Amino acid sequence: MKSEQHFQEPICNWLESIGFRCEEMAGSVPEIGRIKIFSGNDYVMQLILVHLGTWLNEDLPKKMQTTFELMTIERAAGNQCVVVWEDYWISKPEIVQSRLSAMLGRSYKIPARLTIARRIEKKDAVSFLESNHLNGSVMSKFRYGLFLPSRYYRVLAADFEAYRGGDELLVAVATFSHPRIFNQEGETVRSYELIRFASLLHTNVMGGLDKLLNVFVKDRQPDDIMTYADLEWSEGASYRKLGFEMKGRTPPIAFNLDVNTMTRTSKSTDSEGQVTVYNAGSIKYVKPFEYAS
Known part of the structure; x- marks a missing residue:
């Protein structure tokens, strides 16, 4: 063809x-x-x-x-x-x-139960997301990672030989925002945003996002977590499975694309090779939390 x-x-x-x-x-x-x-x-x-x-x-x-x-x-x-x-x-x-x-079901599967979740440094989150997330890294406040201990490297294919040198391998990252605090029906609400989630290239960390969310909730005790599903890729079925509720759609967003470097930015420049492109918009999801008194 x-x-x-x-x-x-x-x-x-x-x-x-x-x-x-x-x-x-x-x-x-x-x-x-x-x-x-x-x-x-x-x-x-x-x-x-x-x-x-x-x-x-x-x-x-x-x-x-x-x-x-x-x-x-x-x-x-x-x-x-x-x-x-x-x-x-x-x-x-x-x-x-x-x-x-x-x-398409062709990624290498890593069970999240084999991994260890913990806070990670900004530089490690940025490096991982720039290499593994389509939209790279953006500002965040809280950063968590899932690490696969070397004793479980056997679940990785030979393709991952280059990653096997250390005692553990970072296989997934989630980043979160500062809390947004507002009043809702007379109650103070602390809302956080799940900004980014990504798995290591060519892997699917099964249950990975759920595990990272649970660690974040234990640490910060949010009243809710909100996030967005990129409509160009999906309508957020994975979020719904984790208890997120759909709260509406956002319209398409304009980006300035430099066709010479193939990079997108939100700011316009005087570059001759710049064109404005629009994505398909997104769906907003929110997951509320309640805690025992």
């Missing part, structure tokens, strides 16, 4: 290398690529591919809304559907592949 306009070919080549089959879809928005992914004869996921060259088309942002509506319909039918931007594929291909692999 070949496309001059989109970047289906390298993505499909990678998917086929891990045992999947791709099928290009004809869409109502020809500027945006859509492919179906099959495992054998079973349809397992749809990808929506946003090519930067077509983003300069002044009508495309409006057409993206149509595509996002199709994404919502696809998910409502029970199918996985992900938006992949070309700049992410070019600048962070391994992270994109890792996330897709996890969703």
Whole structure:
């Protein structure tokens, strides 16, 4: 399958290398690529591919809304559907592949019960998130990590030989905000935000987020924790399983993309190669907590 306009070919080549089959879809928005992914004869996921060259088309942002509506319909039918931007594929291909692999069930599984949870230093959280989270690291107040002791390295594949040198391996990180304190129905509420969560590339730490949340709650005793699900990747089913409640949607956010460096920022510059792009928005989730008197 070949496309001059989109970047289906390298993505499909990678998917086929891990045992999947791709099928290009004809869409109502020809500027945006859509492919179906099959495992054998079973349809397992749809990808929506946003090519930067077509983003300069002044009508495309409006057409993206149509595509996002199709994404919502696809998910409502029970199918996985992900938006992949070309700049992410070019600048962070391994992270994109890792996330897709996890969703397709091809990541190496690490049971969270084998790990040890504890607070970590800012520099360690930043380094881990820059290497393992699609959006990198941002400011945070509290940082926690899950460490796999060397006695359990046997659960790792040979691919992880480079990580086996120490007594333990950092396999997941979660970061949290300062508390936001406000009055609600006459009661003082301390609300924290779960800012980032990421697992080590090509791994799925099963129960990892739940374990990190439990340690944070024990330490800080929040009245609630809020977070956001990136609609380009999912509608937050994993949060709902952990007791988070949907509290509404946020509109698409504008970013300034430098097509020379493939980096996104919230601030505009005078760079000639800068274009404005919009994400699909997000869903806000909140998990309340109650404590025995």
